[in-house]
Structures are given as C-alpha cells and as structure tokens.
Amino acid sequence: MNLSYKSQRKLVIFLFLLLPITMLAIFSIYPVLQMLKYSFSDWDGISREYNFVGLQNYTNLLGDKETFGLLCHNLTYVISGILILILGLLLAVILNSKIHGRNVFRFIIFMPFVMNSVAVAYMFQFIFDFENGVLNKLLGIFSIEGIKWLGNATLVNFSLSGVSSWQYLGFYMVIFLGGLQAIPKELNEAAKIDGANSWQVFKYITLPGISTIIELAIFLVISGSMKAFELPFILTSGGPLGASDTFVTKTLTFAFNLQSYGPATALGIILLLIVVLFSLIQQKFMSKTGGAYE
Amino acid sequence: MKRFLCILVTVTLLMSLMAGCGADNAAKVDQKAQATDNKAADTKAADTKATSAPAAKLSGKVTFATNRTDWVDTKFKDWTAKFSAKNPGVAVEVEGLKDYAKIIKTRLAAGQAPDVFLLMPGDFKKADYPKYFAPIDDLQLGDIYLKDFCSFEGKQYAIPVGLYLTGVIYNKAVFKKIGYDKFPTKLDDLYAACDKLKAAGITPTTVLPKEPWPAQRWTDYSAPLFGPDNLYDAMMKTDTPLTADSSIGKACKFIFDMKSKGYMEKDPMSTSWDSFQKDFAAGKIAFGKFEQWLIPSLVSNGMKPEDVGNAPLPADNSGKLITVSMPDWSAVVNKDSKNLEAVKAWYKYMFTDMYAEMENAAGCVPAIKSASNVVNLPQIQEFNSYNATVVDQQFASDDAVATMQKAQWEMWRLGADVGVTDDINKVFNAYNKKWADARKK
Numbered sequence: 001m002n003l004s005y006k007s008q009r010k011l012v013i014f015l016f017l018l019l020p021i022t023m024l025a026i027f028s029i030y031p032v033l034q035m036l037k038y039s040f041s042d043w044d045g046i047s048r049e050y051n052f053v054g055l056q057n058y059t060n061l062l063g064d065k066e067t068f069g070l071l072c073h074n075l076t077y078v079i080s081g082i083l084i085l086i087l088g089l090l091l092a093v094i095l096n097s098k099i100h101g102r103n104v105f106r107f108i109i110f111m112p113f114v115m116n117s118v119a120v121a122y123m124f125q126f127i128f129d130f131e132n133g134v135l136n137k138l139l140g141i142f143s144i145e146g147i148k149w150l151g152n153a154t155l156v157n158f159s160l161s162g163v164s165s166w167q168y169l170g171f172y173m174v175i176f177l178g179g180l181q182a183i184p185k186e187l188n189e190a191a192k193i194d195g196a197n198s199w200q201v202f203k204y205i206t207l208p209g210i211s212t213i214i215e216l217a218i219f220l221v222i223s224g225s226m227k228a229f230e231l232p233f234i235l236t237s238g239g240p241l242g243a244s245d246t247f248v249t250k251t252l253t254f255a256f257n258l259q260s261y262g263p264a265t266a267l268g269i270i271l272l273l274i275v276v277l278f279s280l281i282q283q284k285f286m287s288k289t290g291g292a293y294e
Numbered sequence: 295m296k297r298f299l300c301i302l303v304t305v306t307l308l309m310s311l312m313a314g315c316g317a318d319n320a321a322k323v324d325q326k327a328q329a330t331d332n333k334a335a336d337t338k339a340a341d342t343k344a345t346s347a348p349a350a351k352l353s354g355k356v357t358f359a360t361n362r363t364d365w366v367d368t369k370f371k372d373w374t375a376k377f378s379a380k381n382p383g384v385a386v387e388v389e390g391l392k393d394y395a396k397i398i399k400t401r402l403a404a405g406q407a408p409d410v411f412l413l414m415p416g417d418f419k420k421a422d423y424p425k426y427f428a429p430i431d432d433l434q435l436g437d438i439y440l441k442d443f444c445s446f447e448g449k450q451y452a453i454p455v456g457l458y459l460t461g462v463i464y465n466k467a468v469f470k471k472i473g474y475d476k477f478p479t480k481l482d483d484l485y486a487a488c489d490k491l492k493a494a495g496i497t498p499t500t501v502l503p504k505e506p507w508p509a510q511r512w513t514d515y516s517a518p519l520f521g522p523d524n525l526y527d528a529m530m531k532t533d534t535p536l537t538a539d540s541s542i543g544k545a546c547k548f549i550f551d552m553k554s555k556g557y558m559e560k561d562p563m564s565t566s567w568d569s570f571q572k573d574f575a576a577g578k579i580a581f582g583k584f585e586q587w588l589i590p591s592l593v594s595n596g597m598k599p600e601d602v603g604n605a606p607l608p609a610d611n612s613g614k615l616i617t618v619s620m621p622d623w624s625a626v627v628n629k630d631s632k633n634l635e636a637v638k639a640w641y642k643y644m645f646t647d648m649y650a651e652m653e654n655a656a657g658c659v660p661a662i663k664s665a666s667n668v669v670n671l672p673q674i675q676e677f678n679s680y681n682a683t684v685v686d687q688q689f690a691s692d693d694a695v696a697t698m699q700k701a702q703w704e705m706w707r708l709g710a711d712v713g714v715t716d717d718i719n720k721v722f723n724a725y726n727k728k729w730a731d732a733r734k735k
Contacts, residue, residue, distance in 0.1 A: 019311075044699075045399060045400075045403055046399060046402060046403045046418070046422070047422065047425075125564075125566055125569075128564065129564045129569075130560055130561030130563075130564040131560065131561070131564070133564070148561045148563070148564075149564075150561070150563035150564060151561040151562065151563040151564065151714070156563070236504065236563055237503070237504040237505070237710075238707075239563070240503075240562075240563055240711075240714045240715075241711050241714060241715055241721070242711075253702075253704075254702075256395075256396045256399070257506075257704055258698075258699045258702060258704070259699055260699050260700075
C-alpha cells in the first residue's frame with residue numbers, strides 16, 4: 001500500500017479507535033437508546049409485546065411527590081460529599097508539606113477507597129447495629145443512649161452518606177495532592193518572601209492552581225451521589241418507610257419487584273438528565289475562573 | 295530476523311487483544327452488574343448453555359438452575375451423579391443463582407433460561423405458561439396439590455418442589471425455660487408468653503424489614519388466618535383495602551400490635567437475615583413466622599434439631615388454628631430446550647428417585663398426593679399434632695397483580711413498613727391512596 005503519510009496516520013488512528021468506540025457503542029450507547037425507547041412503553045420485562053404509552057411514565061414520575069423525595073435523599077450524599085471534599089483538600093494541603101510519616105497517613109486515608117463497596121456495606125452493618133454495634137457501644141461508654149443509625153428516618157441518609165464519604169475521602173485527597181504537586185514551588189516561596197501567611201498563600205496561589213481539579217471533584221461528587229446504590233440497597237433496602245430510597249434503588253424496585261420497566265427506564269433517563277443539568281450549571285459557574293498554571 | 299520477531303510479537307499482541315476482548319466484555323459487564331448480577335449471569339449462561347448433538351437416545355447436557363446455592367456442591371452433586379449413572383450420556387449441569395428471582399426473569403427474557411428451572415407463584419401470568427414452558431402431563435407423575443395454580447387450559451406445566459404449611463418456628467428450649475411445653479394456641483397466651491420472654495431478656499420475634507421473604511410472611515401469607523375470602527379479590531373491590539376489617543388490614547394490625555407491645559427487635563433496620571439465623575440458633579430470638587424450610591438452615595447454624603419446634607400461629611383467642619399451604623418454588627421445563635427428552639428424564643427423576651431426599655432436605659411436604667409418606671421430619675409431625683385446618687394459599691388474579699404494580703404495592707414492603715412505623719394509620723393511608731390512584735388509571 002502506498003498511502004501518503006497523512007492518510008497512513010488517519011488509518012492508524014481510525015483502526016486504534018475502532019475497537020473502543022465499537023465497544024462503547026454496544027455497551028453504553030445502545031443500552032441507553034434502548035432505555036429511552038422502553039421509557040415510552042409499558043414493557044414488563046418478559047413478554048415479547050409491549051405498547052407505547054407516550055410520556056405517561058414521565059408525567060407519573062414527575063407528578064409523584066416521592067420522586068422529589070428521592071432527589072432529597074440523593075442530595076444528602078451531595079452535602080456530605082462536599083464536606084468531604086473540603087476535608088480532603090485540607091488533608092492534601094497538610095500531607096503535601098514535609099511532615100514525618102506523611103506517606104503512612106496517605107496510605108491509611110486512601111485505603112477505604114480500595115475496598116469494595118459491598119464489603120464496606122456489610123462491614124458497616126455490624127458497626128451500625130443498634131445493640132451490638134461499635135458506635136452505640138462507644139456512646140454507651142459516655143452514657144449516651146444508643147442511636148438508631150439506620151432506623152431513624154431523618155438520620156439514615158446521613159449515616160449512609162457518611163459511609164460513602166468515608167470511602168471517598170482518600171480518593172479526593174489523592175486527586176488534590178496530584179493537583180497541588182503541579183503548582184510550582186517558586187510561587188509559594190515568592191509569596192512567603194513577600195510576607196504572605198498560610199491562609200493568603202492558600203487563597204491566592206493554591207486555590208486558583210487547582211481550580212480545574214476542584215471542578216472535576218465537584219462533578220464527581222454530584223454524579224457519584226446521584227448513583228448512590230449499594231449502601232441503601234444492602235444496609236436498609238430503601239430505609240424505614242422509603243426514607244433512604246435513591247434513584248437507583250427505586251429503579252431496581254420498579255424493574256425487578258414491580259415488573260414495570262417503563263417507569264424504571266424513565267427514572268433512569270430522568271437521573272441522566274439531572275446529572276447533565278448539574279454539570280452544565282457547574283460548567284457555566286466555574287469556567288469563569290482561570291485554569292491552572294500550564 | 296528482527297522483522298520476523300516484530301511480526302511474531304504483533305501477532306501475539308493481536309491475539310491477546312482478541313482474548314482481551316472477551317475478558318474485557320466480562321469485566322465491563324461484571325462492573326455494571328454489581329448487585330443485580332444480570333449480565334454476568336448472562337455471560338455465564340452463554341458459556342454453559344446446553345449445546346448437545348441431536349440425539350435419538352438420551353444424551354447431551356441438561357442445565358438446571360436452583361436458588362439453593364448451598365446445595366450445588368453437596369446434594370446436587372450426589373443426585374446428578376446418580377442420575378448420570380442411570381442415564382449415561384446425559385450430563386446434568388446444576389447452577390446455583392444467588393439472586394435467583396431477579397436473574398431468572400432476565401435470563402428468560404433474553405431467551406437464555408436453563409432447561410429446567412424454578413419459579414415462584416405470581417411471577418408469571420398463567421396465560422404465559424404455554425409461551426415459555428413445556429407441558430409435563432406426559433410424565434404422569436400423579437395428582438398434585440395446587441393443581442389449579444400449576445395448570446392452564448387443561449395442561450400441567452409445573453410441579454411445586456414442595457409445599458409448606460405456614461406457622462411459626464420456635465425455640466423449644468427457650469420456651470421450656472419460661473414454662474411452656476407447647477407453643478401457645480390462643481392469642482392472649484401468646485402475649486403472656488412474649489411478656490415472659492421480654493422479662494428474660496429474649497427478643498420474642500422479629501419482622502426483618504430488609505429482606506422480601508420474612509416481612510411477607512406477616513402480610514399476605516397471614517391474611518387467610520384473619521378471613522376466609524381471597525384477600526386480593528377483596529382488595530380489587532374497594533378503594534381502601536387496608537382497614538380494620540379487611541383480612542390484610544387485620545394481618546398488618548397483628549404485626550403492629552406485636553411491635554407496639556415491644557415484642558419485636560428494638561431496631562428492625564439493624565437486623566439482617568444472616569444475623570437473624572445466628573441469633574435464633576443461639577436462642578436470642580424465640581420464634582419467627584417461617585415455614586419448615588427454615589429448619590435445615592437453623593440446624594446448620596448450630597441449633598439442636600430437637601430444639602426446633604414448629605406450630606401454627608394463633609390469630610385470635612378462639613383456639614381454632616389455621617395454616618396456609620404454600621407451594622415452594624415450582625419446577626418447570628423450558629419450552630425451548632434443545633434435547634427435550636433428556637430434560638424431561640431429569641425432571642421425572644427429580645420427582646421420583648430423588649424426591650424423598652429432596653423433600654427431607656428442603657423440609658417440606660410433598661406436592662404429589664401419592665407421595666405423602668416420604669417425609670419424616672419430627673417438626674412436621676409436631677405441627678400436625680396441633681390439628682390446624684389447612685387452607686390454600688390465596689393467589690392474586692392477573693388484574694390484581696397489574697393494579698398492585700401500578701400502585702407500587704409490594705406485600706413484603708407493606709409488612710416491613712408496618713413493622714417499622716410508629717403510626718399504622720399513616721402507612722395504611724399512604725398505601726390506600728396509592729391503591730385508589732392506581733384503580734383509577
């Protein structure tokens with residue numbers, strides 16, 4: 001083959017991309033399109049025939065108060081996610097400086113992220129246990145009455161999002177660490193010489209330097225919170241009287257317990273739209289600030 | 295030489311890429327299928343699907359799926375070995391599915407269901423039976439209980455693996471400690487016993503709101519104790535099915551009363567199925583509303599078989615005890631099996647040669663009427679000594695099922711909600727409202 005260098009390059013790039021894009025199309029794009037199709041139908045998951053019902057699934061879901069409740073439950077994950085983000089940033093700043101044993105601390109804080117979510121859920125089942133769990137025994141030492149971590153409808157979402165935050169703290173710390181190490185040290189030194197204190201260094205040099213990372217982290221917090229599933233599914237099955245149901249657990253209930261694939265897929269599409277909406281809002285607000293020192 | 299090496303390395307890499315393809319699919323699929331495990335099971339099914347040579351004599355592979363994952367490597371290995379000894383040429387592959395109910399439906403929808411598998415009543419509309427299952431009248435296994443549920447338009451499609459009689463499983467040692475030789479047969483006696491249990495620091499019973507099967511036992515499986523009419527038919531006639539008078543309403547009130555008097559665990563959301571079995575076996579929980587299938591699990595969790603008692607649940611103070619006969623998982627033959635003869639031979643084997651062992655292992659009463667003497671569990675004999683009246687399980691009509699789906703009404707969740715709430719009327723009103731809305735649609 002006597003192709004020019006340009007077309008050879010194009011051919012090579014095309015061939016390399018062919019496989020990943022095919023797989024993306026088959027395993028991600030095609031199922032989403034099918035999901036969109038089923039969200040307009042009343043398929044029960046088994047039979048080969050189904051009818052199209054237009055926007056009925058969407059109007060039912062959006063008109064139902066419970067759907068808004070689901071959003072609120074997911075929002076508790078966002079709130080604790082943001083808190084953990086701040087804590088992660090703080091830890092990253094501390095562990096970026098030269099202190100003894102910083103690698104040990106980095107390791108310890110990152111460990112929970114490596115653990116499988118399902119295993120973590122089962123572990124916390126024991127920790128949250130009302131009578132024999134570690135937390136209540138700790139409270140007992142201080143003569144405080146045991147708390148129903150999972151049985152209290154207002155507390156349950158915070159308990160669950162607390163677990164997920166504990167898991168992801170290390171992850172956010174690590175990505176912030178990476179961003180911090182990309183900031184040139186000369187800037188910090190120059191600022192110190194000019195007499196800036198730690199807070200001013202942080203506000204004027206560190207924060208702008210990692211603004212893209214913060215953007216990324218906020219997006220991860222929001223999209224991850226919307227996908228919250230294993231913890232409510234295993235620890236509370238949707239919680240006392242549905243208090244800890246999230247979008248994904250409810251989707252599963254619709255699909256497998258109630259054989260209603262129409263509402264299940266519609267809920268999935270609504271979730272997708274919420275995440276897209278959030279990221280668009282975030283893009284608008286955060287692109288105003290500058291990028292990193294590239 | 296260098297060029298040859300180059301080509302060799304490229305070819306090897308390409309081949310590993312192809313292998314990576316398959317593994318990559320499985321890995322991607324495993325990641326996506328976390329809790330439901332659908333696609334992973336699908337990939338597995340694709341690998342193990344029976345593709346035998348067309349045979350006139352019995353030969354080939356028969357695939358069988360079961361929810362008893364704990365039996366796959368033990369009992370089923372024995373049974374399939376004996377079957378293959380009788381029918382050389384046929385290999386039976388038993389697959390245990392952990393999240394059975396969810397996976398089997400997906401497999402069936404994808405056309406990848408095993409040759410013989412189990413289903414639960416209410417999972418399929420009766421009109422769908424001929425679409426998916428092969429009729430088994432030709433096997434002539436005899437008359438069965440609950441024949442109506444298993445048949446459609448004169449043809450029989452399923453046989454329940456066993457029947458269960460609802461009641462309570464109780465810890466005899468614990469009850470003896472508080473002075474009871476038998477399980478109370480009147481409601482007030484039961485409350486008195488529960489008070490004594492509470493005083494002794496033992497949790498009387500439990501609602502286990504996180505898993506579907508425990509909570510359901512208190513609702514629609516209990517409703518026949520409170521009223522003889524089909525609870526679903528009664529629900530279909532009204533906009534407020536949960537009242538103080540309907541059988542399902544009374545069943546819910548029963549749980550709620552037990553909870554309000556403090557006879558259930560302090561924080562239901564902390565409990566789990568595994569912890570319940572261990573606590574029960576250790577004597578920390580006194581009784582639970584379960585059927586005989588729990589007995590082998592309790593024994594394997596360390597409970598002494600002579601401490602396991604089985605009795606009907608008293609619904610009131612009349613002294614008349616009622617028990618509901620429920621089918622366990624029912625075995626069906628996949629209509630699209632590739633070698634139907636071998637498959638049906640395995641099916642027949644399950645209900646003849648293997649039957650006695652299977653029933654005793656599962657702890658249930660045989661569904662085939664002529665085989666009623668195969669079971670010799672002492673707990674079932676004790677249960678029979680209470681002379682409870684046996685009534686059939688009440689099934690929902692197709693319309694009732696559709697309305698329940700529209701109303702997002704899950705019987706087990708109703709039981710879980712009632713067992714967790716402080717205000718039963720709030721739960722009743724919420725469910726009634728959803729029911730009324732669904733009926734309008």
